[in-house]
Amino acid sequence: MTTDSAGRRLAGALHRRPRLRLGLLLAAPLTWLLVAYLGSLAVLFLSAFWTTDPFTSDVVRSWTTDNFRTLLSAPVYRTVALRSLGVAAAVTVIDAVVALPIACYTALVAKPSRRPLLVVALLTPLWASYLVKAYAWRIILANGGPLDWALGPLGLHSPGYGLTAVILVLAYLWLPYMILPIHAGLEQLPANLLDASADLGARTWRTVRSVVLPMVLPSVAAGSVFTFSLSLGDYLAVQIVGGRSQLIGNLIYANVTLNLPLAAALGTVPVVAILLYLLAVRRSGALRSL
Amino acid sequence: MAADDGTAVRLTGLRKAFGATEAVAGVDLEVRDGEFFAMLGPSGSGKTTVLRIIAGFEEPTAGTVELAGREVTRLAPFERDVNTVFQDYALFPHMTVEQNIAYGLKIRKVPKAERRERAHAALSSVRLDGYERRRPAQLSGGQRQRVALARALVNRPRVLLLDEPLGALDLKLREEMQVELKQLQRSVGITFVFVTHDQQEALTMSDRIAVFNHGRIEQVGTPAEIYERPATPFVAGFVGTSNLTNGFSVRPEKIRILAEGSPAESEHDEAAGTVAEVVYLGESTRFIVDLDSGGRLTALRQNLDADATEVAAYRGRRVLLRWHRRHNFAVVQST
Amino acid sequence: MRSALKSLVAIGVLALATACSSTPAKTAPDGSFTPPKLTAQQSLGAGEGQVNLIAWAGYVENGSDDPKVDWVTPFQKQTGCQVNVKVAGTSDEMVNLMKSGQYDAVSASGDASLRLIASGDAAPVNTDLVPSYQDIFPSLKLQKWNSVNGVAYGIPHGYGANLLMYRTDKVSPAPTSWGAVFQPDSPYKSHITAYDSPIYIADAALYLAKTKPELGITNPYALDQRQFDAAVALLKQQRANVGEYWSDYLKEVSAFKSGDSVLGTTWQVIANTAQGEQIPVKAVLPDEGATGWSDTWMLYSKAAHPNCAYKWMDWITSAKTNAQVAEYFGEAPANQKACDNTSDKNFCAEYHAGDAAYYQKIAFWTTPIPQCVDGRRNVKCVPYADWVQAWTAIKG
Known part of the structure; x- marks a missing residue:
């Protein structure tokens, strides 16, 4: 049974490499955490420094701290x-x-x-x-x-x-x-x-x-x-x-x-x-x- | 109410049912002042429940509990002059060792200075000087056990209840603590009521033992009485190894193993048979012998100069077992 | 979406989405602007099987609110376009929903329409593809809130006034002036309600235009700083008497039902709903006139279902349907032939449909911009962004 022995070899290889095993286990959730969770928080923080067109309400990506100044003042x-x-x-x-x-x-x-x-x-x-x-x-x-x-x-x-x-x-x-x-x-x-x-x-x-x-x-x-x-x-x-x-x-x-x-x-x-x-x-x- | 007549604990007609099961099925018992008293039995025999009833954690279904002549059956734990050392120690994890020990004193509004002094003394009596500031999590099992002991003793209770206090310790530490506990009890002079399933421990430490089985007491007596003259087959079997043949019994260590045809001795009984099994125990060897007359006897022999290979050669050999008649004890079939 | 972190994540995703959207229009100094170059569809293809709409409550009824009120089912049967509707409570909500890119058309009021055109979210509409357009009152065609430089950006739907509603059993005497909601020592303290949108500042300005002529307010959407401050001050004073602000019409109905609100601004459709639930309310047009809306069905520039959207715009503005909507919502229809199709033959007369003079009394919602829309050139007017900030401060 070649497939079986290949599976066994893979399992054996994984068993000897705990870091690789951990990496495979956490790859998907870590991607989710980084991209969807921390990524969106980062974008949130970044967009707080943008401004909007006063008429159309479209976001204008020009750097300003006005929003935080407004909050504080x-x-x-x-x-x-x-x-x-x-x-x-x-x-x-x-x-x-x-x-x-x-x-x-x-x-x-x-x-x-x-x-x-x-x-x-x-x-x-x-x-x-x-x-x-x-x-x-x-x-x-x-x-x-x-x-x-x-x-x-x-x-x-x-x-x-x-x-x-x-x-x-x-x-x-x-x-x-x-x-x-x-x-x-x-x-x-x-x-x-x-x-x-x-x-x-x-x-x-x-x-x-x-x-x-x-x-x-x-x-x-x-x-x-x-x-x-x-x-x-x-x-x-x-x-x-x-x-x-x-x-x-x-x-x-x-x-x-x-x-x-x-x-x-x-x-x-x-x-x-x-x-x-x-x-x-x-x-x-x-x-x-x- | 009975007067204080030197009885520390008196239990009368004690019963406790948990739903359909009766954990304690009628227990009468007296523990004398200053006694080191063991309640011995297998798990589920009701000994721990009796201890918890004495402490006040459980209310009996029937019967009464008296402490020093005062009936306390319906009183809460905090209204009784007893303290308990729990099997898992039950130290407060959020308090330091000193706060744990001083807890009971603080509740009784002992002044702070005295509290400290007594806590230090109690800690010293269990040889843990300098551990005041530690947390329970930072202590080893043996150390926690001693803190639990100090926490209970510092209140100078009339009776100290110990629920399998050495159960969680390894063998060596347990043997050390057995000696220490016994010494401590002698020096403080407090009545100790001690629950254990370890017959060795009960025999070693206690002044008297009550053997529990199925919620009842099978026998109360000194270690020697319990061991040498067990009242029931259960006691005989539970305390030491029992040899039960035709209505009488004899302890394995009393039996000598002789070659077949050895000259007869007066006042002795004997039986011939074949060695069925040899169990090497290091300091001694256990021989299990199938008797020609039917039945089986276990004999224990110290390895005075025999080694493992030598004793192993006994398997299958014909032997004569002989013991002095005074070691025979009759056992009444328990009902 | 209720944990703070979750809503923040949502905002973050939204930020990402808007950050990638198109560049906005350039606004010229005179207030006119050049919308992004978009061309109207030249011909109508087959329906896409569905259409996603953003609408005011009561505009897209499929019989689920009232089995007798249903003009969506016949449309679906006739065109095969399944209608999905998202009801919005304010113009700002509509603008935002349009920016999400998931909708094909919107019933935009005048304070949303120009913003949608300028941002490139609304596409020019080929009126030749909408047969009903021929029957629209000429006075509504190619107006400043639905067209730019003679290019139509939608099909007019209808128009009406924001009214003053009161509980007839609790408010006496019957109010005839907006003063009822603005007077400082109101006997109905904590039971007054107001519309929860920055555009409501115009209601205060309209009232001040009549009661404080010295401020010189001629158009409640063209307020210089002094006029604006006066309106804001009036609303801050009103807040003490407000029980709650509403933008969800069901919330207003429930508040009037329980008596938590007894007096405040409303729409005719809300008054009708409340009366339908046997709540003793009446809605009136006060002496000072009122703010109001003139709505236009507009098409999303990147609509996924443009053909169905065109079919819908034609259907909803057609004589029969337009009459149904107008009667149900309580507004004047945009289609002049709708007046022949109303169940109440006096309906169009009552609502002064096509009566341009009457509608001079109505200040239709318009987006305030720095260039005063009343034509003044010597001052700068307060733009809508500042209205939004002021509204936050008014509510405190």
């Missing part, structure tokens, strides 16, 4: 950038606060046989379309809508469309991305550690504070990378429930149409913010649990 961009960071931070904090007890329940308290089902249940919102969920919230938050009706007896009202609504909806949308890493982190937490803490005299709350929280913190940070960057990049929720407010994503979206270089310059803002955030998170060691 016009107060509206600073306001919107800070507002976006604030929203992303608020969403992240809300998600962490909501996700921790839920994940504690699904990973530690619930019967082990039920846990997979609970995790699936928590993921079900991800099966629905983003737009459907966002429009559902538009109805929930509407004047005289379900939220108004539910809060009515307490003498409260729906926050209506606006930043509060945006934070609420984004926190809802990204919650599974926070719960999952925390759930995984807690599941990996050896049960013996909780026993050991109780054994050494700690009551439940003390164990949560001194053992569970410090150990699950990297998972929270990992989840926050999702919630923070997803919030920072979002522009649809704002359009649907944001009322008259706009975030950095809206500015990018609005300018992609007419002033691509400015949109690209604006686009570097969340990239820089997320990079800084990742650096900060890396120091906490959380990237190891991503």
